[in-house]
Amino acid sequence: MASIEVVKGLVREADTKIVFIVIDGAGGLPHPETGKTELETAQTPNLDRLAAKGICGLLDPIKRGISPGSGIAHLALFGYDPFKYEIGRGAIAAYGIGFPMEERDVAARMNFATVDESGNVIDRRAGRIPTEKNAELCRKLRESVKLEGVELFVEPVKDHRALLVLRGEGLSDMVSDTDPGATGVPPKEPEALAPEAQRTAELVKSFLKQVKETLRDEKPANMVLLRGFAKKPSLPSMCEAYKMRCACIATYPDYKGVARMIGMDVIEVGSEEIEDEFETLKRIYDDYDFIFLHIKKTDSLGEDGKFEEKVKMIERVDANIPKVEELNPDVIVVTADHSTPALYRAHSWHPVPVVIVGRLVRPDRVETFSEREFITGGLGRFEAKELMTLVLAHANRLSRMGA
């Protein structure tokens, strides 16, 4: 049972603070030469101290064997049942840039791409064009594309990533992706996945036709690919459910999006450096009860297969841990949303370490922050959606259940 259901009626307010650090994709697989994972290879004296002081365990992000997307994995960490709440990429993108979605909207993630003369995709990311160019192209599309009966929003996100929102009555999100997921083939046609999506699919087709025309002379971004059509999601607010003032410190739009969806305040960091994230934590510490701090780069390096660089990034996170301890929060949690082993180059199902540190912790014998050591941790192995109950308990924010 997910935390948000378990704790219903038990949550009480308290004067305690929780810092919740997610090292994205931190879990790994052993390097063939050393037999050690990224976490086992990294020198992490500070995380090891937390492991020794705290209680440790392993989390299955969703269920044993399931590799999650980032959105769903974070929802689970915050206590939402990942089988109950579906959120599409389009909605995550919209919330990520703070776009105020309405009930009647349909949003999609839009990537600028490059197609050749015969219309085949040759770069799904248009050479990762700079955000400024992206913004310019979005402006251009907004001005020239017209769709009968719907209002159109085309907003830049970051690099080659943008957001498309159609606003109007009777729109459906049951439209298939146009991103073929590969190069050397043309974009897919948007198809209605349900009868009621027929008109939306036609509108998207018309949009794409006009985009192609408008971007014809652009280089390299002469086309767009759409995926994750989604309506506005309806998720209970984490702040209300847990009676806490919650904040999110993240540099990457998707995580801000998920955080905003469940009611967190999203704090601007102003850079992509993790040191600035920890400085931001210090700055806002007094104003919040629960602060989620997200580290992105460990995941990206895992996806790129860069074992050594991921190790270095873990060490850089470790070096910032004393900044958290100095604040002396009642509870520190360090975990990951899923594993991204450099040897697998993708999100994986392997369980991730979790440590809870605080005054009310009953410690175990674990003294090193790693997947293998945490097997014998006192928290055991459990599903991420159950974690928040433990976190709230250690922050003295749950009453007794039953007579």
Added chain:
Amino acid sequence: MASIEVVKGLVREADTKIVFIVIDGAGGLPHPETGKTELETAQTPNLDRLAAKGICGLLDPIKRGISPGSGIAHLALFGYDPFKYEIGRGAIAAYGIGFPMEERDVAARMNFATVDESGNVIDRRAGRIPTEKNAELCRKLRESVKLEGVELFVEPVKDHRALLVLRGEGLSDMVSDTDPGATGVPPKEPEALAPEAQRTAELVKSFLKQVKETLRDEKPANMVLLRGFAKKPSLPSMCEAYKMRCACIATYPDYKGVARMIGMDVIEVGSEEIEDEFETLKRIYDDYDFIFLHIKKTDSLGEDGKFEEKVKMIERVDANIPKVEELNPDVIVVTADHSTPALYRAHSWHPVPVVIVGRLVRPDRVETFSEREFITGGLGRFEAKELMTLVLAHANRLSRMGA
């Protein structure tokens, strides 16, 4: 949540192979003199190597404390919720010999037995008559027993075990067993367990009366005992759900029955020797993605209380493990459907070891194949119905879930 539900929408085809070995009843209890279980007593250098290379854990066949029948335990191993799918012994027996059941059929397991002059059962297995004699008696019953309005099938299975099928409209499987489960008492009367089963119960009574008459002068098989009345089960196909070509290598009819019910191809071994099962594996290896290899004798020896012989049989299985490794499958799984401790002489609830070996495994520190060592395995302890999700993940056969 059972694997077959969890993986819905995530299964993808892949060019990977899985060998799934079930050592029936392998789990045990410590011998009073040595304090070691059957697995701990056996010399198993090859299984130990798998434990060292792989990731280990303990499976509860159904739930903590529940001792399962073979059919249900295997369904759980293959990812079916054991509380959702009921399959009667009659249906297992029918599928075990490849009898093509129809929707309107009711099948029951039929054991030849010996009764004394006053009608009390003195041997529930009729001295385990040879299969040839069994076939002869079935022929005799087919010829002489007549039932009004239903077609009758009486088929030999093995030794003293046979199959009874009634075919006709309006039949019900809500009929009680006639096997008293003990000697010195008469067979029980078949009772209707629901109003709609009244006619079926009457038909079974008439059948038994005619059997008694027909077998009157037979020795020792002068009666039959019926149990597990069952309609044709309706189970999703494992091959379709997991998008794999699945095969079963087993020597014992019931396991073939369960495998056939969920869509596996059942391969003839041609003998009862486990060496021949491993040879069969080699022979069919190229034609399948998932091969289930079942070892029966460990269970039978456990039920007979033969500790030392069960140890020897485990060692014989161990000696065959290199034949699997030589094939170099992407994933090797070794586990059991339940424990059958020689000291308990029955299926028990004690959890069973499971090891997964493959390229994508994140190993733990376990180096010995045994119940006690696997307690600290990296897979932890979980219910068998969740195993297939992990197996498919390690075979790279699952896509990511969610955005």
